Amino acid sequence: MNKNEKFVITINREAGSGERTVGEKIAEKLGVPFYDKALIQALMEKYNLSAEEIESLKGRKHDWWSEFKRVVGFERSISDSVINTPDMYNAADIFKREVEILKGIAESESCVIAGRSGFFVFEDHPNHLSILITAPLEQRIQRLMKKQGITAEEAKKTIENIDIARENYINKFTGTSRYDSRNYDLVINMEGKTEDQIANLILMYIE
Numbered sequence: 001m002n003k004n005e006k007f008v009i010t011i012n013r014e015a016g017s018g019e020r021t022v023g024e025k026i027a028e029k030l031g032v033p034f035y036d037k038a039l040i041q042a043l044m045e046k047y048n049l050s051a052e053e054i055e056s057l058k059g060r061k062h063d064w065w066s067e068f069k070r071v072v073g074f075e076r077s078i079s080d081s082v083i084n085t086p087d088m089y090n091a092a093d094i095f096k097r098e099v100e101i102l103k104g105i106a107e108s109e110s111c112v113i114a115g116r117s118g119f120f121v122f123e124d125h126p127n128h129l130s131i132l133i134t135a136p137l138e139q140r141i142q143r144l145m146k147k148q149g150i151t152a153e154e155a156k157k158t159i160e161n162i163d164i165a166r167e168n169y170i171n172k173f174t175g176t177s178r179y180d181s182r183n184y185d186l187v188i189n190m191e192g193k194t195e196d197q198i199a200n201l202i203l204m205y206i207e
Contacts, residue, residue, distance in 0.1 A: 001129040001185075003030065003206055008106040010118025011131045012178050015162035016140030016147075016155070018195045019133040020114050025199035027112040035105065036114040095173045115166075119183040120174040130183060131202065135190035 001007050009026065013019030020036060027034035095117075102121050105111055119130040135143075137159070144155035170178045181187050186205060188198055 007127040013133040016144040017135040021195040032110045132184045
């Protein structure tokens with residue numbers, strides 16, 4: 001990946017691995033925006049964009065994403081709200097819209113994207129770094145307990161449910177497994193490491 005040209009870094013992860021924090025740190029150090037599930041879903045819900053409408057926006061303006069943010073006053077803070085994807089959209093519609101939004105963002109600016117099947121969406125992108133972050137189950141449980149104030153049993157159940165849901169979602173729409181290392185440039189185990197250490201490791205790889 002060449003950081004001196006427009007790039008996209010995608011990070012897939014296991015629940016509770018600390019990937020979101022790593023992604024935010026990388027984005028901050030590289031001086032580019034960070035996008036995650038909450039932000040993308042909030043964008044779809046707040047402005048009710050269909051895949052066709054996104055395509056139309058992209059067709060009318062070369063730098064459609066910057067113009068869109070300027071016109072609608074789109075800000076990072078909308079991800080702080082409770083996100084509920086409208087019932088009017090089925091899973092296929094949501095996936096299609098997410099893909100169009102993500103591709104549009106990457107066409108407009110360099111960015112770091114967490115999850116959202118990024119490894120698949122950008123597999124043909126000329127300047128894309130794809131990363132998978134994993135961590136031992138016990139470390140993931142402890143992190144979730146601390147973050148959400150829940151018991152070990154609750155944390156384990158939450159992790160299991162999220163992992164199954166994510167794997168099923170990716171398998172359905174990409175025809176592959178998110179655990180297939182061939183989908184990534186880097187596969188990193190968080191065991192015994194901090195988010196800062198992993199972020200610095202990734203930045204060293206980029207350099």
